[in-house]
Amino acid sequence: MQFIIRRMSLYAPAIASLLTSACLVRAQSPPDVPYPDAFRSWQHVKSIVIGPQHRTFATRGGIHHYYANNLAVEGYRTGTFANGSVIVDEGVITKAGEGPAEGITLEGDRRALDVMIKNDRLYQDTGGWGFEHFEGTTTTPTLTASARATCLECHSKASRDHVFSAIRE
Numbered sequence: 001m002q003f004i005i006r007r008m009s010l011y012a013p014a015i016a017s018l019l020t021s022a023c024l025v026r027a028q029s030p031p032d033v034p035y036p037d038a039f040r041s042w043q044h045v046k047s048i049v050i051g052p053q054h055r056t057f058a059t060r061g062g063i064h065h066y067y068a069n070n071l072a073v074e075g076y077r078t079g080t081f082a083n084g085s086v087i088v089d090e091g092v093i094t095k096a097g098e099g100p101a102e103g104i105t106l107e108g109d110r111r112a113l114d115v116m117i118k119n120d121r122l123y124q125d126t127g128g129w130g131f132e133h134f135e136g137t138t139t140t141p142t143l144t145a146s147a148r149a150t151c152l153e154c155h156s157k158a159s160r161d162h163v164f165s166a167i168r169e
Contacts, residue, residue: 006142018095022100024049025168029120030123030141031130032123033115033116033130034143035115036069038112039067039086039088040090042073042086042088043067043069043070044065044066045070045073045076045087045165046065046165046167046168047064048063048064048065049063049064050091055152060112061111061163063091063107065089066088067087067088067090068086068088068167069085071082071084071118072086072087072118073167074116075161076116076163076167079160079161080098080161083118083121083162084117084118084119086118086119087115087116087163087165089165090110091112091113092108092110092112093108094106095107099146109136109137112132112134112135113134113135114131114132114133115132115133115134116155116162116163117132118161125154126148126149127152127156127162129155132164133147133149133156
């Protein structure tokens with residue numbers, strides 16, 4: 001028993017050092033943006049269609065519905081988004097209607113869900129906004145730090161607090 005205790009005392013400083021390093025690395029990384037449960041009950045902001053002529057059609061083509069929680073709706077109205085504002089872009093693939101629906105463009109499967117959440121403290125390095133992408137119908141976040149930087153690069157060009165969309169009146 002004493003042998004085991006002596007052995008453990010040799011490893012304890014190394015284990016403590018590794019745990020401290022892991023905590024510091026995690027503390028420096030912003031938290032993942034959570035999947036926005038029940039976002040379809042929020043206010044619908046607008047819808048757009050990305051057609052085959054658009055440069056992003058291969059990855060974003062289809063219908064996009066934008067939703068905003070109450071704080072984000074107020075931000076759309078005032079131009080200033082408070083911490084806790086959440087904006088969702090739900091992209092769905094389109095499909096041609098058949099039979100009696102021929103000539104109608106219908107919604108198909110979800111392509112992806114993109115989410116922005118405002119929190120000046122947690123997302124200081126990305127303009128106060130957390131960005132996330134959920135592929136298909138999954139609730140697992142997929143953006144890397146590099147991809148978040150790409151989101152920020154584009155959204156920093158928006159004229160209103162990193163938000164391009166405007167509420168449909």
